[in-house]
Amino acid sequence: MLKTRIIPCLLLKDESLVKTVKFRKYNYIGDPVNTVRIFNELEVDELMFLDIFASKENREINFSILEDIANECFMPLSYGGNIKTLEDAKRIFEIGFEKIVINSNAYHNLQLIEKISEYFGAQSIVGSIDVKKDFWGRNSLYSHHGKRKQKFKPDEWAKNLENSGVGEILITSIDNEGSWNGYDIELVNSIVSNVQVPVIANGGCGKLNHISEIVQKTNVSACSIGSMVMYQKKDMGVLVNFPDRKKLEEVLYV
Template sequence: MLRTRVIPCLLLKNESLVKTVKFKEYNYIGDPINTVRIFNELEVDELMFLDIFASKENRTINVKILQDIANECFMPLSYGGNIKSLDDAKKIFEIGFEKVVINSNTFENLQLIEEISRYFGVQSVVGSIDIKQSFWGKNTIYSHHGRKKQSSDIIGWAKQLENAGVGELLITSIDREGSWEGYDLELLKSVTDSVQVPVIANGGCGKVEHIAEAVNMAHVSACAVGSMVVYQKKGMGVLVNFPDRKKLNQVLGY
């Protein structure tokens, strides 16, 4: 059995780390470089950095902060945030990142995935899908940090991204994000049942048991964690941390 990756998903706003709730209000977490140093010591599997307002505000990629992060980081890195072209991806990989996470710009240019995947390989591209539920319980894809409504055909879009050449899919529940209530297992399972590429669960993790649920019940390959690794507990102050390895292994059955 392959070990489940548990990936801190860290949100960038300009050159600071923040944490959102349901993609809306956000709190300041701290300096990304100091946070990377702590995760180095904790020996996490990999780190994901998402510049959450880059696409919405149509900002260029902050190469400087990504360079500083890559220089400090010992583990594999992925980055998402208004990647518009193969040249943008080249800059990120040249810095030392292993993967790019692409979301909003795929809706206008799906060929972007194909170009990056063909040049760097499928393992280098993570296709990101943000999903929100309506009042009547219907799931709909949103882009531009939850501001722009897209398709309601989540499975169809997931398959399109898979066919375009993504190596993984990051599935984020906007409604669960920052909630500590657990992943949307039904949503995740609907995707894992329909695609061949690995799926990363995101949005809602509040304890290690939620990770086990996503793996055992929704069959995801990895879990992204946010609030749980930047706060002491729900409603308490900032504390960069990572689940105890023994407890993780225990709940995952290793």
């Protein structure tokens, strides 16, 4: 296993995989279970599934598709998408997922994280933060798939999540997501420097050098990748893939 984890982040809409650009338009990718089979063959270390419209549309968790995914998958799994209660978390873990990801529902119920952390341990929860720059270039915090602006500053909210019991933080740049232009290094550093828990960088990775850059310039523990494993190249067709492990080792251990 690589020292810095490389985690494909797969976006669910209903029972299909999609890929978004800056949290707006999305393209159909394919069937999540078939995609898991491909990642099994590619010997990926970890997968993350996020139901991107579940909280926004206040939809119930699709436990059926999660069961199908878990039954097929050989690697550790995490899931995020409108997790509201400890009972939701229990059922997701019973299905076979190792971690849950909580974003929107934490803003009005931090006790949810506290309850789950007390019951399952901090290592079971990833606190997710979505950030978009305003007209003046200042970072603003958003929930519900980028639709609701929140009053907290990103680094302040990251500390709140840590204090409530998350074991990791996923930080996503909405402006960079799906862009292939690289991670927002300044944003990631602002979170990493303010918390003690591991941080996962997300949004913008388009080539191996972007992974090398974020690892060298920040203290992230993991890099989340989306477009890079869903397409052949930018503006080209769907091709589920994963970077060659030897090439990953080269950029991570320079």
